[in-house]
Amino acid sequence: MSFMDKVKSGFSEAGSKAKIVVEVNKLKLQNGNKQKEIEKLYQNIGRLFFLNAVGRLPDVAESDYQSNVADIVRLEREIEENHKQIKTLANEKDCVCGKASPLDARFCPSCGHTFAATD
16 A cells, blocks of 8 residues: 555545544534433423412313423433434444443443443
8 A cells, every 4th residue: 555545535524534534523512402402301390290289270170281292202212312323333332230341341431340242
């Protein structure tokens, strides 16, 4: 392989890694925005219950907050899907201890857990 081929290969590899970093950061930003939306929904549910508790909003029915609950569940699922995509892009897997490990690792560097061949 000539010097120029090595340089071209290096640039190509750097470009691929940059694309991965951009995609991972985009997913993390989406997760942050989804988490903020979840917090607003929690506040709305809490506001309904508080107003009911102090008598300012009598008879809060389940239907008054059920759409908020459904939205929270949907957003949590979307965050989990983004998390899985981030792990795939970063060539990582989760350990039982909660830490990320390289996809090809046989042992967790944090806790020493042994990964099965299918992990």
